[in-house]
Amino acid sequence: MTAELVRGQNHPLSEARLEIRVSAGTPVVAAATLSDESGRIHGVEWVAHPGAPVLPGLEVSRQAAADHRLAVDLDAVAEVVHRVSVLLALPTGVGGPVAFGSLAAPVVAVTGLDGSEVAGFTLTGLGPESAVVALELYRRQGAWKVRAVGQGYAGGLADLLTDQGLAQAHQLASGINEAVAQGLARSVPAPPSRTADGDRSRQAAASTLGPDQGGSAYGGQGTQGASDPYPGPQGNQAPQSAADAMASHPTGPGGLSATTQPGTPAAPGTGGPVDYSHPRRRNTAPPPPPASPPAEPGRPAQPVAGDATGWSMEERLYNQVWGMFEDLARATAAYRSAVDFADTRMDRELDEVLSDPRSRIGGQGDAARESARAKHAQLVDQARQVLDRDLAQLAAEAEVVEPALPPAYARWDNPAWHAYRVPMEMPMALRLGDLHLPESDSLRIPMLIRLPLERGLWIDSGRTGAPDGSFLDSHELRRLALDSAVAHTARLLAVHPADEFTVHVVDPAGSGAQAFAPLVRSGVLAAPPAVGAAGVADLLTRLTEHVDLVQMAVRGGAADSLPPDFDTAQQLLVVNDFPHGFDDRAVTRLRYLADEGPAVGVHLMMVADREDAAGYGPLLDPLWRGLMRLTPVPDDHLADPWVGHAWTYEPALLPPGSQVLQQVLAQVAEGRRLRRD
Structure with missing residues (x-):
């Protein structure tokens, strides 16, 4: 039975040898890209196009045509390849149409070698786009599936290939257009005519789906992303990207540049570049x-x-x-x-x-x-x-x-924490909570953020709504926000090697003394929490000087010239009760640390209600936007970059009555003592 797909829908593939049939009604260029698990193309050798139509397991047409047949053998593609994306583009410089919106909707079908159709997809809702990722074949749990994508690009092939991480995108796009203009290659036989029933089903889908139907799923209206990676943190502003939350990078794989995704080597024999973004990776497959x-x-x-x-x-x-x-x-x-x-x-x-x-x-x-x-x-x-x-x-x-899951990825109630030992090296990522959607309320996906942190964290204590529809008073929310901050801080301490993560606390009025007590008692803080305006100013001054020294050493290529007693560990500043105790100079230094600190290993965690700082007006807007907003109670403020779902975030809470936090902090303190001895 044929599966008629809509944007975002997938369908399993039972055969490895397939044909991708394209029917566009006007000459289009058909191409395909190979990408790794993070959605990255490693070089021009990973793109099949009219000028270079054959790759292992893949062959595309050699010229623009109204109908195409692309041959795919999934068993023959390299093991490192996890996605095969089928691209369509309008030829440039040949006097034809310049946008898909002025044409009948193209139809793409996956068929067996005998012509039996497995899945079909009608690319509706396109407007000014001149290039589109029609569909993708992807590997999942050892099996292959097809997914309808329909992501369009008004900037043409160059923008499409750039979005997939290809450094030579503009040069390759020019080469493809030149090859098409020169009419390289033979003609491609048209696929057999479709049955009347098949045509009717596609026409019904095309007439019923309006231009906005599914268009937001993949930025189909000429955009290259479905959500702003650094949107406003609350209220009526756009939700924060969950790709930021999951991977701490601007956009995610498949769309969630993957600049912080783990590097994957080029396919054997392609000569593509190797880009390892995580330290201490071996130079082997x-x-x-x-x-x-x-x-x-x-x-x-x-x-x-x-x-x-x-x-x-x-x-x-x-x-x-x-x-x-x-x-x-x-x-x-x-x-x-x-x-x-x-x-x-x-x-x-x-x-x-x-x-x-x-x-x-x-x-x-x-x-x-x-x-x-x-x-x-x-x-x-x-x-x-x-x-x-x-x-x-x-x-x-x-x-x-x-x-x-290892402790860094695990919930607090996971038995892995009871076997916890101070690690020898920093992990790839850290769990900050869970994510779920209304249609799958019982299914929780761990929310992982890459390390080292690229943005500070903001624990918002200003929301008053609870997930059950009741209301929490401001004191209860502040208590929950402080408990969340302490739990996140303990996790960060626990996943770093001994003496490689230093924590400072600012608590101007001492209102967080009870919440910070486990950190103070265990001796894992660099010093007792700073109190009063003088304490705030002194600590911010020292951390600002720390950032300045490291920046000068790095820019001058003299990292070895830092003072012998200089603390080279990652630094975390936990700020409670902002802006109490902060004068204008302290606020300026805090903004400086938030902007410049992460690049040199100085990170910020704020427990604050934005309304408390409303008197500063727009001066602090860049500060809130630059931090990743988390909440002490479940809240649907995160959005993924593909389809813009409002994901519900649930904080990583300690089980009631559990002693795991004290046990972990005791292990961290003991590891530091042994390291210093």
Whole structure:
């Protein structure tokens, strides 16, 4: 049975040898890119296009044409390749159309070698775009799937390839256009004509889906991202990107430049560059992920913890969690898009009934209305069944992944913390909480942020709504925010080697004495919390000088010239009760630390209510925007960069009555004592 996909929807592939058939009605350029698990292309050798149409396991057309057949052999692509993206572009400089919006919607179909159609996708909703990622084949848990993408680019092939991380994007785009203009290669036979039923289904989808239907899922209206990576932190401002939260980089894989994603070597024999973004990586290919146990016929493969690629189990688990986040985002997007489609079709059919005077009386109109509602219910039920299937697979994967997570990625109630020992090196990432969506309330995805921190953290104590609809008073919220800050600080201390992470606390009025007591008693702070305006000014001055010294040493290439007693560890400043105790000079220094500190290892964590600092007006807007906002209670303020879902963030809370925090801090203090001795 053919699967008619909508934007964001995926479908399993049971065959490795396939054809991608394109029907556009006007000459278009067909190309394909290979990318690693983080969605990055390693060089021009990873792009099949009319000037270089053949790659291992992939062949594209050699010229622009109204119809294309692309040959794919998934068993022949390199192991490091995890995605095959099919691209369509309008030729430039040949006098043809300049935007897909002026054309009939192109149709892309995945077929077997015998011509049997596996999945189809009609690219509706395009406007000024002249290049589009039509669909992608991607590897997931040892199996391949196809996903309908439909992400358009008004800037053409150059912008598309740049968005996929190709440094030579503009040169390659020019080369492709030149090759097409010179008419390289043979003609491509057109695919056989479609059945009338197939045509009708596509025409119905095209006529029902409006220009905005699903367009926000992948920036289909000519944008290159679905959400601002540094939006406003609260209120009516845009939600913060969950890709920032998950990976601490501007945009995520597949869209969530992946500048901080773990590096992956180029495919064998391609000569592409090797870019390792995580320290201490070996200059060899990563070991393959563990093989999943064979699945019974008709059943999905059993999930395995760490089945993603990576240099270590830690990196495999990180990539697997990221894949779960991405799959949940897109599965939910497909469900919502299908529901919107059903709503739109029912509304149209009901409007047609009401517009015909003959159907307003008698039983004919009632029957038409019942038929429209029945079709709507059937479509929604089908979409929900697909979503439930995907959620069941993700839930099964979460059940095996969660117990296997190391302490840095684990919840506080994970037994891994009871076997905690001070690590010898910093991990790749840190868990700050969980993420979930309304359609999958029971499924939690760990929210991981890459280390070292690239942005400060803001624990917002100013929200008054609780997840159950009740209200918490300001004192209770401040207490919860301080508890969250202490838990996050303890995690940061626990995942760094001894004496490689120094924590300072500013508590001007001493209001956080009770919350900070575990940190003070264990002796893990650099000094007792700074109190009063004088204490605030002194600590901020010392940290500002610290940043200045490191910057001068780095810029002058004289890092060895720092004073012998200089603390080279990562620094964290925890600020409570801002702006109490801060004068204008202290506020200026705080902004300086937030802007300049992360680049030299000085990080900021603020526990604050933005309304308390409203007197500063727009002066502090850059400060709030530059920090990653977290909440002490569940709140739906995060957005992913693909489809812009409002993700509910839940903080990483300690189990009631648990002593795990005290045990971990005692281990950290003991590790520091042994290190100094």
